[in-house]
Amino acid sequence: MASGTTAGPRPVRIEVSGLTKTFGTVRAVSDLGFTVEPGSVTGFLGPNGAGKTTTLRMVLGLITPDAGSATFDGVPYAALREPVRTVGAVLETAFHPARSGRDHLRVYSRAAGIPVARADEVLERVGLTTAGRRRAGGYSLGMRQRLALATALLGDPPVLVLDEPANGLDPEGILWLRGFLRHLAHDEGRTVLVSSHLLSEMEQTADRVVIVGAGRLVRQGSITELRSGAQGAGTVLVRSPEADRLVAVLSGAGLAATRGDDGLVTVEGATPADVGARAFAGQVELHELRAESTGLEELYFRLTAGQEQFSAGAAAPGATAVTTEGASR
Amino acid sequence: MTALVRAEWTKLFTTRVWIGLTIGACVMAGGFATLFTALAGSEQDGGQPGLPAVGTPQYEELAFSVAANASVLLLILGIIGMTQEYRHRTATPTFLTTPRRGRVVVAKLLAYATAAVPIALLVLAVNVVVVLVYAGARGAAPSLGGDNLRTLGAGGLVLVVFAVIGVGVGALLRNQVGAIVGALVYLYVVEPIISSIGAIQGAYKWLPGGAVQAITSDFQAPDLLEPWQGALLLVGYGLVAALLGTLLAVRRDVS
Numbered sequence: 160m161a162s163g164t165t166a167g168p169r170p171v172r173i174e175v176s177g178l179t180k181t182f183g184t185v186r187a188v189s190d191l192g193f194t195v196e197p198g199s200v201t202g203f204l205g206p207n208g209a210g211k212t213t214t215l216r217m218v219l220g221l222i223t224p225d226a227g228s229a230t231f232d233g234v235p236y237a238a239l240r241e242p243v244r245t246v247g248a249v250l251e252t253a254f255h256p257a258r259s260g261r262d263h264l265r266v267y268s269r270a271a272g273i274p275v276a277r278a279d280e281v282l283e284r285v286g287l288t289t290a291g292r293r294r295a296g297g298y299s300l301g302m303r304q305r306l307a308l309a310t311a312l313l314g315d316p317p318v319l320v321l322d323e324p325a326n327g328l329d330p331e332g333i334l335w336l337r338g339f340l341r342h343l344a345h346d347e348g349r350t351v352l353v354s355s356h357l358l359s360e361m362e363q364t365a366d367r368v369v370i371v372g373a374g375r376l377v378r379q380g381s382i383t384e385l386r387s388g389a390q391g392a393g394t395v396l397v398r399s400p401e402a403d404r405l406v407a408v409l410s411g412a413g414l415a416a417t418r419g420d421d422g423l424v425t426v427e428g429a430t431p432a433d434v435g436a437r438a439f440a441g442q443v444e445l446h447e448l449r450a451e452s453t454g455l456e457e458l459y460f461r462l463t464a465g466q467e468q469f470s471a472g473a474a475a476p477g478a479t480a481v482t483t484e485g486a487s488r
Numbered sequence: 489m490t491a492l493v494r495a496e497w498t499k500l501f502t503t504r505v506w507i508g509l510t511i512g513a514c515v516m517a518g519g520f521a522t523l524f525t526a527l528a529g530s531e532q533d534g535g536q537p538g539l540p541a542v543g544t545p546q547y548e549e550l551a552f553s554v555a556a557n558a559s560v561l562l563l564i565l566g567i568i569g570m571t572q573e574y575r576h577r578t579a580t581p582t583f584l585t586t587p588r589r590g591r592v593v594v595a596k597l598l599a600y601a602t603a604a605v606p607i608a609l610l611v612l613a614v615n616v617v618v619v620l621v622y623a624g625a626r627g628a629a630p631s632l633g634g635d636n637l638r639t640l641g642a643g644g645l646v647l648v649v650f651a652v653i654g655v656g657v658g659a660l661l662r663n664q665v666g667a668i669v670g671a672l673v674y675l676y677v678v679e680p681i682i683s684s685i686g687a688i689q690g691a692y693k694w695l696p697g698g699a700v701q702a703i704t705s706d707f708q709a710p711d712l713l714e715p716w717q718g719a720l721l722l723v724g725y726g727l728v729a730a731l732l733g734t735l736l737a738v739r740r741d742v743s
Binding site: 212213216219220221222223236237238239242243246248250251253254255256257258259262265266267269270271272310 | 588
């Protein structure tokens with residue numbers, strides 16, 4: 160609890176239940192329910208077009224759901240007495256291009272009844288102090304994301320809702336964002352709900368994930384729970400100075416091991432633990448031992464496979480779903 | 489509400505749109521005043537009477553009502569003020585900050601009505617200075633009292649109300665280019681046609697253009713409302729546009 164920036168905001172819980180929204184004939188979100196707890200980062204995970212943005216906009220009262228509700232400690236967003244001081248949202252990088260980032264923040268400080276000096280504080284917090292006086296139209300995508308985050312922080316809210324905030328960030332920015340979100344949740348006790356279509360990103364950022372596919376809840380739970388539930392066999396890659404002997408040892412143990420041209424041994428239907436144990440028993444020296452894809456990744460693909468509304472061919476690991484999000488913007 | 493109105497002023501004055509439109513409005517008012525004064529008293533080809541001569545009440549009314557011609561620029565100011573929220577997608581942070589969206593539209597109406605007052609005064613000042621100096625040079629500077637003051641006040645009222653109508657139209661149509669083009673086509677194509685076709689001419693006095701004419705000039709066309717009726721009608725148009733715009737803004741999804 161060593162933050163010093165806040166005296167710990169009151170914990171606020173997000174509860175979503177039965178959310179449903181149909182656009183024309185497309186059922187974008189279907190009877191979706193989940194909870195988001197304070198003090199942790201919850202990843203809202205799903206392929207493009209799974210209804211993540213629509214859900215977040217319904218949670219924030221921007222889109223009216225056909226059915227269901229979303230509340231912050233029991234209160235819907237539109238009924239919050241001080242919305243900006245309760246929930247900060249990063250939905251899209253929307254700024255007037257001719258207005259400086261600082262003026263943008265001052266506008267929303269004024270509207271929310273927050274002292275305008277707060278604009279400079281949040282600019283500093285996201286590292287935009289110098290760029291803040293320039294026109295937002297000239298900002299890079301990463302700077303826009305930072306300004307959007309600064310806007311969300313204006314009211315020092317106990318809840319943060321972010322829609323794909325890592326989009327457009329460079330690796331350094333992603334690393335910074337990851338640390339920043341975890342700090343906000345773990346050290347400052349805030350409730351952080353962050354959407355992404357990238358499992359790898361969420362694995363490193365989130366404590367819990369809510370997985371959606373085709374507008375429906377697929378699974379929710381902690382990363383650890385999902386990982387232990389997903390300890391199924393996958394593809395394991397091994398490197399050894401005695402590759403041929405390794406293949407022999409593994410094959411002898413009943414594992415499907417093949418040696419590639421580069422000396423890398425591929426083992427199908429195994430876990431790194433299996434392979435390591437066999438190699439140790441056979442006294443083969445190993446230089447590298449890793450799962451090609453984590454069990455969680457395979458679980459994610461399996462859970463959401465075929466659930467994209469517009470999937471490109473057979474939805475397999477790595478298959479690219481045609482995004483529907485561009486069309487809705 | 490005060491905080492919201494101040495936020496709208498900050499939005500308005502932290503971009504440069506208002507500067508261009510204010511300068512444009514001043515140039516229009518000054519330009520028309522110069523033109524009408526220069527041509528005052530000249531006869532058209534064929535000996536028909538042209539513009540009234542300097543020194544006549546008709547000239548003074550004409551010269552002091554040119555500010556209303558700049559009303560289209562305040563209409564555009566209002567339209568841009570509202571539609572930029574959708575064009576640049578700032579409607580999202582705006583409605584997140586103020587989930588009761590009706591309050592946003594009301595704040596914008598108040599902010600633009602109040603911001604339009606000093607702009608209108610500036611336009612009127614340019615109008616007055618040009619007329620006093622030029623007409624004075626041509627021999628008869630008009631007095632600034634009685635009917636002339638009333639004409640100026642009417643022009644100022646038209647400017648302010650058009651800014652309010654602009655906000656309402658913007659909330660209604662949301663598409664910036666569409667709203668501006670639509671407003672220009674309406675004012676410069678549809679209304680002139682209606683006013684020139686005998687069978688439907690009677691409807692013209694009930695339209696915004698007819699209301700403006702009723703307010704600013706009471707001698708040209710006999711088939712117009714009284715000035716005060718025109719003023720009420722014009723304010724009514726502004727409020728109806730704003731009310732419809734508010735209702736739609738509250739109901740429509742922001743995505």
